[in-house]
Amino acid sequence: RAPFGKTGLCRTPTAKPTAAMSDGPSLGGRVRIYWPSEKRWFRGEVKLRRMKRGCAEHRVDYDDGDSRWHNLESEAWLHLAQPRQTITPSPQQYQKRRRRRRQEDEPVLFVVERIMEARTSDGGAREFLVRWAGYSAEHDTWEPSCSFLDRAPIEAFEAARRPNLSSRAGGAAANGTAVTHVAAQAPPCPLPVGPLDASAPPAGSAAMPEPAxxxxLLPGGAAKLSGFLSERLKQNLYDTALISGWDFRDAGRANLRYTGAQGRPDILLEWNYYQAPEQHQPPPMALLSTAAELIDAALRGGLKQEGADGEGEGAEGGACCFPREYALRSVLGLGYRASDDMAWHTDMAGEEGWLCSISLGATARFEYLPAAAPSARRRCVVQNEQPPVKVDLECGDVLLLQGGLLPHRIVGCTREPPPFFAGISAGTALCRVNIQVRLWGHDPSLSLGSLLEDGFQDERSERISAEGPGS
Incomplete structure (x- = not known):
């Protein structure tokens, strides 16, 4: 039940390459290759190709002056953006091209002449058949509503379909008068394969003022943070979750409760939660580092913390307190469709069950019991004594919760994600991505602190300000 169509992660297929060596990057292409011994990604350009012992090898000249031959079939690598195109493509050609690779140039804009038809995609998104100004009908393309920079063409099309139109609006639509608006910037592919452009907002979204x-502070010791993540940072977190977890989504028996279960979310990333990570799995540094800053912001904003003697942590029937000494040790990423939910449960971490939950995409209807109830019997008692706390988690909201002691569930998600998320997740059936960074880890020796000490780089695209919350 993988939710993805075509992926943008350039991972060489396991089948052996043909004699023509059609698989892998092209000559002159820019790539980024992960070196496990250095625990870093290095960038370079593909200069030569050869066949050696039945396998295709590529010689990469690195930006730092090094040059090596690589069997990319057995290594982790990513395409980087190609040089700027000198020929302006038609809308149809551009739509095909954006599915093959991420464009890092300035966005290409086309002018809408009129909208011909509308439909609803398999993922529930609204799409429109666009006739482009200066192009014939053979170049008509289906575009999601989030790709329009000006919604006037959509509003004119919808108005023309209503039976109670005014004569003026109806006449314009009936006569086929051209509606000229700048629109339809192509959204990025499902898995962006190049580095983020830190100087511009994500493609497919307009620059919007950041919320306050x-x-x-919520009952039971929980806390909700809003307005701390910019759209650029949201896209960086989304990219990191999908790219770092793409080949490492097998969570063993836990898949029976998630990816293999009807109506449940898919596991997109599992790092040190259900099992220790594989030796060559790159740690999601951007997720761990961002969660650490979000927790600091919550503590500055009044999140209750246990005393020096540990008083207050996990007291049954009372509010849970965040531990005074902690480390971030695991990450779990879940992908939701509009029909997915999650039943009442407590996490397996128990007393170490605090998590920083980052919501991206559609609004989730989240509920939890504000009193510690780690067992099913205790949960029934608490449910009879007090109603659950209901929290709407919108795109960019962050929830800090003692998930090992406080029962919680996801009732459902709104069907339509915000335009920003619809743009970066185009081509998938996902309406929401939930990133959970936890204090508990399968291998306790792995943590954000130990990774930094071992030489891993802090890969955040931007830092969350050290200033306190706006309100």
Missing amino acids: RRVE
Whole structure:
């Protein structure tokens, strides 16, 4: 039940390459290759190809002056953006090209002449058949609503379909008068394969003012943070979750409760939660580092912390307190469709069950019991004594919760994600991605601190300000 169509992660197929060596990057292409011994990604250009013992090898000249031959079939690598195109493509050609690789140039804009038809995709997104100004009908393309920079063509099309139109609006649509608006910037592919452009907002989204930062203290010791993640940072977190977890989504028996279960979310990333990570799995540094700053912001905003003697942590029937000494040790990424939910449960971590949950995409209807109830029997008692706390988690919201002691569930998600998320997740059936960074880890020796000490780089695209919340 993988939710993806075509992927943008350039991973060489396991089948052996043909004599023509059609698989892998092209000569002159820019790539980024992960070196396990150095625990870093290095960039370079593909200069030569050869066949050796039945396998295709590529010689990569690195930006730092090194040059090596690689069997990319057995290594982790990513395409980087190609040089700027000198020929302006038609809308149809551009739509095909963007599915093959991420464009890092300035966005290409086309002018809408009129909208011909509308439909609903398999993922529930609204799409429109666009007739482009200056192009014939053979270049008509289906575009999601999030790709329009000006919604006037959509509004004119919808108005023309209503039976109670005014004569003026109806006449314009009936006569086929051209509606000229700048629109339809192509959204990025499902898995962006190049580095983020830190100087511009994500493709497919307009520059919007950042909302005020707010820390809301909730019953049971939980806290909700809003307005701390910019759209650029949201896309960086989304990219990191999918790219770092793409080949490492097998969570063993846990898949029976998630990816293999009807109506449950898919596991997109599992790092040191259900099992220790594989030796060559790159740690999701951007997720761990961002969660650490979000926790600091919550503590500055009033999140209750246990005393020096540990008083207050996990007291049954009372509010849970965040531990005074902690380390971030695991990450779990889940992908939701509009029909997915999650039943009542507590996490397996128990007393170490604190998590920083980052929501991206559609609004989730989240509920939890504000009193510690790690067992099913205790949960029934608490449910009879007090109603659950209901929290709407919108795109960019962050929830800090003692998930090992406080029962919680996802009732469902709104069907339509915000335009920003619809753009970066185009081509998938996902309406929401939930990134959970936890204090508990399968291998306790792995943590954000130990990774930094071992030489891993802090790969955040931007830092969350050290200033307190806006309100």
